[in-house]
Amino acid sequence: QVQLVQSGAEVKKPGSSVKVSCKASGGTFSNFNVSWVRQAPGQGLEWMGRIIPIVGIPNYAQKFQGRVAITADRSTSTVYMELSSLRSEDTAVYYCARHPAGAFEYWGQGTLVTVSS
Amino acid sequence: DIVMTQSPDSLAVSLGERATINCKSSQSVLYSAKNTDYLAWYQQKPGQPPKLLISWASTRESGVPDRFSGSGSGTDFTLTISSLQAEDVAVYYCQQYYSTYSFGQGTRLEIK
Numbered sequence: 001q002v003q004l005v006q007s008g009a010e011v012k013k014p015g016s017s018v019k020v021s022c023k024a025s026g027g028t029f030s031n032f033n034v035s036w037v038r039q040a041p042g043q044g045l046e047w048m049g050r051i052i053p054i055v056g057i058p059n060y061a062q063k064f065q066g067r068v069a070i071t072a073d074r075s076t077s078t079v080y081m082e083l084s085s086l087r088s089e090d091t092a093v094y095y096c097a098r099h100p101a102g103a104f105e106y107w108g109q110g111t112l113v114t115v116s117s
Numbered sequence: 118d119i120v121m122t123q124s125p126d127s128l129a130v131s132l133g134e135r136a137t138i139n140c141k142s143s144q145s146v147l148y149s150a151k152n153t154d155y156l157a158w159y160q161q162k163p164g165q166p167p168k169l170l171i172s173w174a175s176t177r178e179s180g181v182p183d184r185f186s187g188s189g190s191g192t193d194f195t196l197t198i199s200s201l202q203a204e205d206v207a208v209y210y211c212q213q214y215y216s217t218y219s220f221g222q223g224t225r226l227e228i229k
Contacts, residue, residue, distance in 0.1 A: 035218065045159075045167065045210055047218040059217065062118070095166050102173070102214050103157035107166035 002027040004096055004108035011114045017084040020111045022096030029077040030054035033099050036070060036081045038092040039110075048094075051079060086115045119143050119213050123221035129229040136198040138224045140211035145191045148215065155215035158187055158196045160207045161223075167210060171196065203228065 007021040022034065035050040049060035053072035060068055069082045079096060094111045097104035120143040130136040146155045154174035159167035169178050171187040174194060184199040198205055206228060211221040 037220075044223045045161075045212075045220040047220065050218075061217065097166075102155065103169050103212065104159075104167070105169055105178075107168075110166055 002098060002106045004098060004106055006094075006096060006108040006111045009112040009114070011116065012086050014087055014115055014117055016086055017082055018086060018113050019080055019082040020094050020096075020113070022079045022081070022108050024077045024079075024098060027098075029098075030072075030074050033101070034070075034072070034079040035097050035099065035104065036068075037095045037097060037104075039095070040089070040092040043092075048081070053077075053079065083113075086113075088115050091115045119146065119216050119219050121211055121213055121219050121221040123209075123211060123224050125224060126222070127225040127227065129227045130198075130201045131229045132203065133200050134229075136201050136205070136226055138196045138209050138211075138226070140189075140194040140196070140221050142192045142194075142213055142215075146213045146215035147191050154190050154194070155213055156187075156189075156194050157212045157214065158185075159210045159212065160205075161210065162207045170209075198226075201226075201228070 003025045005023050010018050012018050030053040033050045036048040038046050048064050049070050051058040051070045053074050058070040072079045091114050096108040098106040122141045124139045156174040158171040161167040170181050175187040186197050188195050208223045208225050210223050
């Protein structure tokens with residue numbers, strides 16, 4: 001059974017960066033997409049970007065271009081999402097999700113990132 | 118970018134009654150070469166990640182009760198719950214994966 005386990009909650013200052021990890025177990029890791037989706041408090045789902053670990057080249061939503069970096073470490077089956085220049089509007093739960101070319105089959109438990117001075 | 122718009126934003130239905138949620142995409146998500154719609158539905162309960170219910174517009178995931186069904190093609194889609202159960206109270210999202218990925222704003226389903 002595929003499991004995605006994310007790193008713990010973070011509190012960050014405006015202007016700083018945060019790096020969230022997503023470790024996969026069970027099933028194949030490298031051949032699937034891993035996307036990051038965020039959800040602000042009481043709001044909907046917003047896709048940020050993805051990577052296929054075996055390829056290693058990420059794609060980002062235009063909104064986050066230049067501010068997000070998604071990387072993969074195949075040796076540990078872990079994908080990372082780093083968001084920089086944080087502002088209060090980035091306060092959200094960040095999810096990773098593993099998927100083939102289609103819908104998002106498996107999700108991590110979510111990581112709350114709070115941006116506050 | 119493809120914009121997904123759901124209606125209604127919230128919905129209250131009596132137990133045992135039918136619930137219908139609509140989703141419209143700003144452009145077609147039908148991949149003609151495969152005659153397949155790149156559209157999924159998710160259920161999200163408080164404090165949990167979304168759960169995939171339906172992919173390819175109408176294919177129910179393993180373990181999803183058969184009271185959930187998806188229909189539609191092109192730009193207009195519907196999620197139907199044939200007989201609402203208490204455990205179906207949640208927020209439902211549609212998603213297109215035809216061109217990168219985008220989600221609808223969500224529909225909150227409650228018991229009347």
